[in-house]
Amino acid sequence: MSNHTHKPKYSTDLLTFLMLMALTALTIWASFATGGTTVLAVSVAMAIATTKAFLVIRNFMHVKYDHVIYKIFIGLVSLLFLSFILILALDYAYR
Amino acid sequence: MSETVAYTVEKNFFEEKRGLFSWIFTLDHKRVALLYLYAIITFFLVGMSLGFLMRLELFSPGGQIVDPKTYNQMFTFHGVIMIFLVIIPSIPAVFGNFFLPIMLGTDDVAFPKLNLFSWWLYVIGALMALSTLMFGKGPADTGWTFYAPYSVTSDTNVSMLLLAAFVLGFSSILTGLNFIVTIHRLRAPEMTWFKMPLFSWGLYATAWIQLLATPIVGITLLMVVVERAFGIGLFDPSLGGDPILYQHLFWIYSHPVVYVMILPAMGIISEIIPTSAQRVIFGYKAIAISSMAIAFLGYFVWGHHMFTSGMSGEARIVFSFITFLVAIPTAIKVFNWVATMYKGSIHVTPNLLWSTAFIFNFLIGGLTGLINGALAADVHVHDTTYIVAHFHYTMFGGTIFVFFGALHYWFPKMWGRMYHVKTANIALALTFIGFNVTYGAMLTVGMKGMPRRYYDYLPEFEFLNKISTVGSWIMVIGLLLMITNLIISRRNGKKAPRNPWNGVTLEWQVPSPPPLHNFDHKPILSPNGPYDFSILEQINAFEDKPKE
Secondary structure (H helix, E strand, C coil): CCCCCCCHHHHHHHHHHHHHHHHHHHHHHHHCCCCCHHHHHHHHHHHHHHHEEEEEHHHHHHHHHCHHHHHHHHHHHHHHHHHHHHHHHHHHCCC | CCCEEEEEEECECCCCCCCCCHCCCCCCCCHHHEEEEHHHHHHHHHHHHHHHHHHHCCCCCCCCCHHHHHHHHHHHHHHHHHHHHHHHHHHHHHHHHHHHEEEECCCCCCCCCCCHHHHHCCCCCCCCHHHHHCCCCCCCCCCCCCCCCHHHCCCHHHHHHHHHHHHHHHHHHHHHHHHHHHHCCCCCCCHHHHHHCHHHHHHHHHHHHHHHHHHHHHHHHHHHHHHHHHHHCCCHHHHCCCCCHHHHHHHHHHHHHHHHHHHHHHHHHHHHHHHCCCCCCCCHHHHHHHHHHHHHHHHHHHHHHHHCCCCCCCHHHHHHHHHHHHHHHHHHHHHHHHHHHHHCCCCHHHHHHHHHHHHHHHHHHHHHHHHHHHHHHHHHHCEHEEEEEEEHHHHHHHHHHHHHHHHHHHHHHCCCCCCCCHHHHCCCCHHHHHHHHHHHHHHHHHHHCCCCCCCCCCCHHHHHHHHHHHHHHHHHHHHHHHHHHHHHHHHCEECCCCCCCCCCHHHHHHHCCCEEECCCCCCCCCCCCCHHHHHHHHHHHCCCCCCC
């Protein structure tokens, strides 16, 4: 992209890859440690997956180096998604 | 009077290349638009025929022309064709593709190959949908909403139809993506955001919905296919699934998608009315921002389709409240259109008449929608023909009326020919009268309690059903007359000038039909925005010099 202010480094990509691998291992360990299908297990798995998604978007998709408008749009979309989940949860909690 | 500037007419985009392959593998946005148009009109005629047959079946109580199962398959197929193959792609894929780049002052969309690919996906999806007629127990009988658990257990070709809808969704996503990038990156250098024509704003708001909401329904439909194929309990309660979850996931997409259908139509009305009234649009920024507001709020109202489904009371109150909020930006638009016409120098053209017919129909559609949005009233009208009529008032009387209005507005630009105005007006009058008789009667009989999707009905509903069916005959005559008039005019109509309606947006500055790369001179942009009629003389000074 022409908007890049810094050139991404290979070392950052490698570090991100290693972090993703580590988080994958953590997901597997956590599924045993938290009982597999409990609410806690799902919550922990989702939290780790969200962290991984954040790393991929920030580093691998180069949003870190991109124009601020992309960060705003990604933030808005994330908020939208969160709202869907919250409203769905509202129905499930009170049904 | 400014000086006349003559330009030698280049080859137009029809003349540039000839032959079937030059069309089906074209990268020209205008040709892709026409490919969509021909396909959409064909499917519209198929869907219209099914609707016509359904009305014939309901002419009297008891069986008339088909059996109950075929009737269920007919309304399902009618819905799928009209929603996924006609209304969703209609305005963005045809007029968006054709006019967005020209209105922004560029020569094509950002990704021409992706644009062609999205048309091919549309064709593949359409063929998959049509294939359900050919094998097994025929097309799905679930209704276009594919509600679980029936869609999980029906022995008709539900899976193939769901996969077709999935593929069509991808086509829609790619079109949306293309438009977002085109609007962000390819606007003419002096065209700032608030100097874009309002049709571009409508398409921009729509594109975000296409991009963000469509994947949800895509994955939901695949979940039904997985449940049907492998018996995984996602939505079927007998397998441990939750049918209300299906409804949530389906309507998270399918409510925003009604704004995919209506927002571009509203954008077109915002083009036709200033041109017809020859004055700057009233409240440009309010209309532009209200498009984005509708797109945003439209994400949060899906639950109003589920008031009687067993959703929690708290969620129902939230959804009902947000539903009423959507009425505000919509009303802002209607007010601004009427205010633009007020004391304008109005030229009554067929495209203006289609637009005013739209405003009338959409007002009825919108106001009946408020009744549906009210919790208590909705319980009374839920699953009645009142809902069917409300939906047709917004989608047919709204989007499709604008689609035909736009066809009359831009017909001279697209094909370089004028059409027969008197025939166009008669066709509109017949369609408008037929439409209101058909769906007005359906609203009334629904309010009296006639259920939707029923093959048979009680004798007290017969009179209004007969009126509705007669209305459908008038409407079909009007629609066929309109299409015939345009087909004949395409060949035999008078040659159209560059600017037959005295418009000031950029498409009126290019030849009719446009050349391959759209512009034959640097477009004139007013510093006062896209609807500044003080530059009309300058625009009309461009004149085509015949080829030597």
